[in-house]
Amino acid sequence: MADNIHVKLPDGSDKEVPKGTTALEVAKLISPRLADAALVAKISSNGDHAGGSAPTLIDLARPLEKDTQLRILTEKDPEALQVYRHSSAHLLAAAVLELFPETKLGHGPATESGFFYDFYRETPFTPEDLEKIEKKMQELVQQNIPYAREFLPRDQGLAEFKKEGDFMKCHFIEQFTRPDEKISIYRTGKFIDFCRGPHIPSTGKIKAFKLLNIAGAYWLGDEKNPQLQRIYGTSFFSKKDLEEYLKQVEETKKRDHRVLGKQLDLFSIQELAGPGLIFWHPKGGIIRKEMEDWMREQYLKRGYSLVYTPHVMRRQLWQTSGHEGYYSQNMFDAMELDDAEYRLKPMNCPGHILIYRDGLKSYRDLPVRLGELGTVYRYERSGVMHGLLRVRGFTQDDAHIFCTPEQIEGEIAACLEFAFDTLKDFGFDKFQTELSTWNPQDRKNFVGSEEQWNHAQQSLEKVLKEKKIEYKTIPGEAAFYGPKIDIKLVDAIGRLWQLSTVQFDFNLPQRFGLEYVAEDGSRKQPVMVHRALYGSIERFFGVLIEHYAGAFPVWLSPVQVVMIPISERHAEYARKVADQLRAIGVRVEVDARNEKMNAKIREHALQKVPFLLVVGDKEAEAGKVNVRTRGKEKTEDMPAAEFVEKIGKLIAEKRATLCADPK
């Protein structure tokens, strides 16, 4: 029959139904249980043409007009959760309008872990309001109100929203639709939203949700615009999932490097000294020393030279480098000295350039690789500081490579190798790589010629391909002076952190008139590469703390071993073993305090010390130690010499685990 259409289901079967049948009705034909569980449908045109059209999600209530492949999505489909959360956002908006009808609506999408809705209202919402809103949402769920879709002529829709004073909705309609179009509206009780959907059938389907917090957000993300109140929430298919999520949030909080930094006495930030400035305490200091030693050793191994440059330099230098123009809003103010004005350095590059420029370079000298653990100061706006991750003073493992155009690909390849080796040694093994390129249309924000950009981007790309590194290209995200490769690492709980970066620069060599004498005796401009692998030692440390939740591998642990003598008479033996450990460079303490062994174990366990060695009569007589390994329930006895050998090996190999054998 001409009025019938064919609906192909995921199991390969085919149903012939009248045109205009809804996805929900098809679900009912399959099974009432499926219809009950159904949340949203996914369609794509039949495979007459290769592949068919891209799949789209649609409301269950939408009539099917032509032959299609159909999949009914339920709680088992992750895509359905996105829709469910978007519908949760509408539920939130509906509740807010019931309680505070004067509120104007922005937009309310699903996010990675929940949803939000933006509101404009004179008086701010309070935490108590949040509770009321949540209760109202609960009521609306009880009422099981459908998410009803309608189409309105654009003018009529605009008029309706304008009447309500919903200036933001009007903006969206004008922005996203054409005058001749009908606009899509969803109605949930009194609440009407301009929205493409799709949505779940009705509010009754929402089983578990929670409003989390209120925060400010600029209208259209522009800080010149008025600020809206953004209410964040999350929702899940079951109470159990929601509780699990909330528990996970708590776990993440426990890993917070600011909390652990205090508990483990690693670092502090002092109000008297100023925000965004880090004080490294002895225990953090040891870890920093390990990081610095590691990096300096690698610099030398890989053909870098170590340099040191001043922290304040004349303003004129920053004018030459262009930082006075491009970067001054991020620099500390100038300070007047008797001869000139000086500024704290926000970057190390100009310093390294001056070293390069101090003396004529031959092509035989290249590449010149100048590395420094360079401390820089940047003025960050007061609201953006965050523990170790965003600070005003930090130390970069910064190096600049000056080379010939022919050498560039080899240098880039070596940098990437160096970067991955670094991250791996610190216990990270998953990465995402990004190539940031320019936007040829946006000449204002990118210096250099088209030829320079193309050449630079091609060489970066070539290296990535040759090294078989998977990467994403991000157009328009390059630095103004050249394209770059960023490496993001994935931490123990799956979060991404951007630290390592390798950047091309064709701006500074030109500004400083850098040159080298080529084979034919002519003067040529070297190519310059900026690269930082930790990025900032502070930030890298912060990420390390969270990655390990404070339980560092032995080689990084501030205290690697604590000797616990059972009573006073065992202290001497404990000291003897400690001396043996110290002799091979182990950081060991003897806890001979007049405390119970249990209390000592508890304390050092909380400090996440990798090994606690209990020694009493038994051990002292046999020359043994009783080893309590962090994270292991059972203790083990072994000769002191064996433990010394074992820990020596763990440290030398920078082993990420506490076991001597890999498996």
Next chain:
RNA sequence: GCUGGCGUAGCUCAGUCGGUAGAGCAUCUGAUUUGUAAUCAGAGGGUCGGGGGUUCGAAUCCCUUCGCCAGCUCCA
């Protein structure tokens, strides 16, 4: 910088209506000499973030300033 919240002992936090600042842990002293996550007792410790105001009286109410937290914007 913006919106909202918060700031009490070294730390974590309680403090009702505006009416004499509290607990646990930590610290110090003493006792105890200990077998795998907190021994007992006693003591000391406070510009209630800073400044100003209202009041007979302010940790509490108001103003202001600094700092912290969440988010936005911006970034290594």
